[in-house]
Amino acid sequence: MYAWLIRPIFFLFHAERAHYLALNLLSLMLKIPGGKAHCRFWYRPRKAAKVQAFGLTFPNAIGLAAGFDKNAAYIASMAYLGFGHIEIGTVTPRPQPGNPAPRLFRLPKDKALINRMGFNNDGVDAAVRNLRHPSVQQVRSQMSVIIGGNIGKNKTTPNATAWQDYVQCFEKLFDHVDYFVVNVSSPNTPGLRELQEKEPLLQLLNKLQDINRAKAEPKPLLLKIAPDLSPRELDDVAEVAIAAGLSGLIVSNTTLDRKQLKTAANDLEAIGAGGLSGRPLMTRSTNVLRYMRQRLPASIEIMGVGGVMRSEDVAAKQEAGAKLVQVYTGFIYEGPAFVRKLLAQ
Numbered sequence: 001m002y003a004w005l006i007r008p009i010f011f012l013f014h015a016e017r018a019h020y021l022a023l024n025l026l027s028l029m030l031k032i033p034g035g036k037a038h039c040r041f042w043y044r045p046r047k048a049a050k051v052q053a054f055g056l057t058f059p060n061a062i063g064l065a066a067g068f069d070k071n072a073a074y075i076a077s078m079a080y081l082g083f084g085h086i087e088i089g090t091v092t093p094r095p096q097p098g099n100p101a102p103r104l105f106r107l108p109k110d111k112a113l114i115n116r117m118g119f120n121n122d123g124v125d126a127a128v129r130n131l132r133h134p135s136v137q138q139v140r141s142q143m144s145v146i147i148g149g150n151i152g153k154n155k156t157t158p159n160a161t162a163w164q165d166y167v168q169c170f171e172k173l174f175d176h177v178d179y180f181v182v183n184v185s186s187p188n189t190p191g192l193r194e195l196q197e198k199e200p201l202l203q204l205l206n207k208l209q210d211i212n213r214a215k216a217e218p219k220p221l222l223l224k225i226a227p228d229l230s231p232r233e234l235d236d237v238a239e240v241a242i243a244a245g246l247s248g249l250i251v252s253n254t255t256l257d258r259k260q261l262k263t264a265a266n267d268l269e270a271i272g273a274g275g276l277s278g279r280p281l282m283t284r285s286t287n288v289l290r291y292m293r294q295r296l297p298a299s300i301e302i303m304g305v306g307g308v309m310r311s312e313d314v315a316a317k318q319e320a321g322a323k324l325v326q327v328y329t330g331f332i333y334e335g336p337a338f339v340r341k342l343l344a345q
């Protein structure tokens with residue numbers, strides 16, 4: 001029903017408006033009698049294998065990628081759709097509006113999206129307030145949902161002091177999330193991807209690990225990388241990940257590559273700058289995942305993300321070495337039963 005009725009209605013709205021419309025309708029549905037039972041019956045996976053990774057137990061292999069629930073405002077709703085983990089953020093220390101709209105575009109012919117959101121979010125304090133909400137505690141304890149905190153820097157913070165932004169988000173979120181992701185791979189914050197270079201990256205991760213290791217119970221620290229790095233840059237990332245004692249990598253963020261798209265060149269030009277996600281990203285991100293798996297010790301586990309639209313794609317990421325798989329664009333195209341479908345039920 002989603003494909004022939006609901007999606008065409010949502011797709012009448014501009015992409016960002018449709019996103020919030022859908023999320024608010026879902027939250028509303030969960031408040032009405034029978035709403036939760038509806039989700040349990042139609043959407044939640046009936047049975048799924050638990051996954052052990054980073055010292056945590058995930059209720060299933062499928063998670064919601066960062067950027068979908070930037071402010072941790074829809075955790076309960078996403079848990080009811082069956083996601084085993086939900087990665088909030090990217091969160092920055094101070095609220096920021098992101099880039100001017102329109103900044104999110106659908107490419108239906110390619111089952112893809114282009115976005116240049118620019119880390120729009122309400123700031124880390126708002127995320128903490130939302131994470132304290134009783135509904136979040138409830139889904140964590142009753143459904144064992146795992147929550148990741150994806151952290152970044154404010155646009156106006158120069159790279160030289162970016163580490164302070166990451167540290168601030170890390171400290172404030174520490175008691176409210178199960179794992180952390182350092183995001184230096186978004187293409188939409190000017191200069192951010194420069195932090196993926198060897199020296200600045202190692203410094204940033206070491207600072208966070210020093211704080212992390214001083215805690216009674218350190219949290220798994222992961223790094224999310226771009227799919228556009230050269231083999232030499234990927235080798236540097238592997239070296240840094242080992243040196244910093246990371247628990248894992250997330251491979252990958254959106255790509256800047258727009259080759260071989262079905263969408264017309266003049267439509268792409270009209271859209272302008274932004275990162276591409278969805279089906280065209282599948283092969284590239286899986287190749288990078290396989291490359292990194294071969295270069296990292298087994299103790300550093302990988303979450304695969306990018307272009308997952310069907311259960312075969314999940315299997316391909318797993319075959320390339322992913323322990324867990326995240327989705328974003330596929331969920332927009334496939335709808336609320338997506339997790340169940342991916343887990344082949």
Ligand SMILES: Cc1cc2nc3c(=O)[nH]c(=O)nc-3n(C[C@H](O)[C@H](O)[C@H](O)COP(=O)(O)O)c2cc1C
Pocket residue numbers: 065066067068070089090104113115117119150183186224252253254277278279281305306307308326327328329330
């Ligand atoms: C609209 C949009 C916003 C995103 N925002 C973030 C973000 O804030 N932080 C981040 O690490 N990734 C962000 N991403 C990237 C996704 O988490 C994911 O890595 C990427 O979309 C590839 O997965 P997919 O092909 O399943 O969409 C965003 C993606 C989209 C489409």
